[in-house]
Every structure is written in structure tokens, then in C-alpha cells.
Amino acid sequence: MHIFDLFMEFLYPPRCPSCRSYVKHEGDWCLPCMQKAVQVHPVALPPDSVLEKVWALGRYHGTMRRLIINLKYNGKMSALRSIHKYITAATISLRLPACEYITVCVPLHKKRMEQRGFNQTELIFKKWIAENSKDFVDCLERTYFTQRQYKLSRTERFQNMQNTFSLKTNFNAAGKVFLLLDDIYTTGATMESCARHLRSKGAAAVYGLVLASDA
Numbered sequence: 001m002h003i004f005d006l007f008m009e010f011l012y013p014p015r016c017p018s019c020r021s022y023v024k025h026e027g028d029w030c031l032p033c034m035q036k037a038v039q040v041h042p043v044a045l046p047p048d049s050v051l052e053k054v055w056a057l058g059r060y061h062g063t064m065r066r067l068i069i070n071l072k073y074n075g076k077m078s079a080l081r082s083i084h085k086y087i088t089a090a091t092i093s094l095r096l097p098a099c100e101y102i103t104v105c106v107p108l109h110k111k112r113m114e115q116r117g118f119n120q121t122e123l124i125f126k127k128w129i130a131e132n133s134k135d136f137v138d139c140l141e142r143t144y145f146t147q148r149q150y151k152l153s154r155t156e157r158f159q160n161m162q163n164t165f166s167l168k169t170n171f172n173a174a175g176k177v178f179l180l181l182d183d184i185y186t187t188g189a190t191m192e193s194c195a196r197h198l199r200s201k202g203a204a205a206v207y208g209l210v211l212a213s214d215a
Contacts, residue, residue: 017082018063027081054208057090101177109142139171174202185213
């Protein structure tokens, strides 16, 4: 560990992000809170979904919801340490498709990227991708600047996401299997839009993985 991190942990002893009890290192969870938080589950997809299957590593409430909001809307990078420790613990029981697949993060529009300064999904899964040698490709782009989804109804969300994504020039999706990554899954409008575009370009199958969902 970096000497500065050791110094800061001495001054401000790290605490579990859930119960606030003392832990060994910054970002650590106490064992009972981690065991309670990890709830890997398949997301319930609508009958007309083009996604093969979507897994969520946890539920979008309590500590996980607070960590995501602090990162996504408040720019608190300190939340990443707890998120990364959580992903390490949760993915132990994750069983992804037994085939070669390409990992893709749901992209932000360049205007939103300029406003926020980062794509939270890339930050959330960057460490997991690197540690597991996943075949990551930045092949999708968001063509239109859309309204924030959390302000919209389910119907409005799907309308908001229609024809929003496109493949980057010279990328061939034909015959490939994709694993789409996103921070949360609520109605599934964003992930469905990505998946529909990939399938329209010949993708053999599209799966999804999100950090949290109550679906």
C-alpha cells in the first residue's frame, strides 16, 4: 500500500461503508455487512427482450444505492474502493456464459461525459475487467443526448432510448457474443437499446451484467 494511504488510514481509521464499524483497510466491508449485501441474481427481463440474460451483483438500495449515487452524481471517487471490494466478493458466485464474449460498457454521450468527467460504468468495472483479462472493446457510442432516465416513467424511458446507440466506424459485430456492462438496471430501457442495435448489426447474442438492480 502507498505510504500516503497508510498515513491517511492512521489519521482516519477506515470504516465499513454500511455499518461504519472499523475495518482493516479503506474500502473494506465488515464480513456480516458484505455477506448481507451480496445478492447476485438474474434480472427479470420483459417477454420481448432481445437480451439473453442479465445478472445483477446486488440490490439497488441501502449502502449500494448510496455508493453509486455518491460516485455517479457527486463525483466521490472514494466510493470506488468499496464498490471494487464488493465486486470481488460478489463475482465469486457469478456464472457468466461459457463462451468467448466481448465486454462492452454502456457509453455516455460526449456532452454528458464533459459534464460528469467520467463514465461511472467504466470506473466501476475497470478493475474487474483488468483482473479477469476480459476482452474489452469500446465499440458503442451514444448518438443522441438524452434526458436523465431517473426523471422519466417506464414508457418515457423506452421512448427516450430509441435509436440512441450506434457502432463505431469499422467495428464488425456480426457473429460475436457481447456482455454489456452498466451500473444499474431499472426498466432495462438503456441496455435493451444497446442490445437491439448490436443484434441489428448481426451480433449472435447479447448478455448483460450490472452492479445493482431491484428488478
